[in-house]
Amino acid sequence: MRSALVALCAALAVPAVLPPPAARAQEASISDNKPKFGPDAVPITQDRDYLRRAEAPDFWALMPYYVPQQSGSACSVASVAMMINALRGLPNPSTERLVTQNRVLNEVDDDVWKAATAENGDGVSFADFETYVRRSVAAFGLDAEVEVFRPKDSSPETLAELRRILTDNERSGRDIILLAYDQGTLTGDATVGHIAPLGAYDPQRRRVLVMDVDRLWYVPYWSSDEKLLEAMVKPDRSDPTGSGMVRVRLRGGIAERSPL
Numbered sequence: 001m002r003s004a005l006v007a008l009c010a011a012l013a014v015p016a017v018l019p020p021p022a023a024r025a026q027e028a029s030i031s032d033n034k035p036k037f038g039p040d041a042v043p044i045t046q047d048r049d050y051l052r053r054a055e056a057p058d059f060w061a062l063m064p065y066y067v068p069q070q071s072g073s074a075c076s077v078a079s080v081a082m083m084i085n086a087l088r089g090l091p092n093p094s095t096e097r098l099v100t101q102n103r104v105l106n107e108v109d110d111d112v113w114k115a116a117t118a119e120n121g122d123g124v125s126f127a128d129f130e131t132y133v134r135r136s137v138a139a140f141g142l143d144a145e146v147e148v149f150r151p152k153d154s155s156p157e158t159l160a161e162l163r164r165i166l167t168d169n170e171r172s173g174r175d176i177i178l179l180a181y182d183q184g185t186l187t188g189d190a191t192v193g194h195i196a197p198l199g200a201y202d203p204q205r206r207r208v209l210v211m212d213v214d215r216l217w218y219v220p221y222w223s224s225d226e227k228l229l230e231a232m233v234k235p236d237r238s239d240p241t242g243s244g245m246v247r248v249r250l251r252g253g254i255a256e257r258s259p260l
Helices: 021-030 049-053 057-065 075-088 101-108 111-116 126-139 156-169 183-187 225-233
Strands: 142-149 175-182 193-202 207-210 221-224 244-254
Touching: 049 193, 057 075, 057 175, 057 193, 075 101, 075 126, 075 142, 075 175, 075 193, 075 244, 101 111, 101 126, 111 126, 126 142, 126 175, 126 244, 142 156, 156 175, 156 193, 156 225, 175 183, 175 225, 183 221, 183 225, 207 225, 221 225
Parallel strands: none
Antiparallel strands: 142 244, 175 193, 175 244, 193 207, 207 221
């Protein structure tokens, strides 16, 4: 098992404090035989069936722009950069750059977000993440609605609502969902708050594909929608009410940019 804090995105979580190198080496030697994924996650390398038989518009919108988080606490920035690129699409002019994580931070120009997502930063709360998504949408001129789903429990009614949202979202590549959840609940590893784009939803098997930006350790993986709900409502040190997801849905095209 890898060191919990080395992989810490710290989204919605706590300051990243790394154990000394000797302790990390000892931990690695003890847990070399631990599987990469726990029983509630299936890596995309082992299951591609849905992507072969379904249109999967969100997956193909996101996949060209799939990036690793640039620091241990930058999952929020990496996820936003992927979302902006996916909704903008590939620019036609040769002079137009793609959206990088640094460009997101520079365009939004918020010192708190920059500090929170720097190496060993504290990450962001779910409430702050929603704010940064909205500001990023405005900064890049997307004519889009931002919707928030914050489940309060894992009741059958809440699960039914989650499934409705996921099924609706899967119909088009013009809306992207960013998940805020406890990573360890899905992967079987460290309990840490994390943010990643939703790559796809298979309504028949009721599974989500998580495009985890923690690329030092993971590839995209499938998990059940029930487990995702559990991961979203799990209390976090920064917020005992859990987290949720943010959905960005295009209304039209790219709006004229306006100052923040």
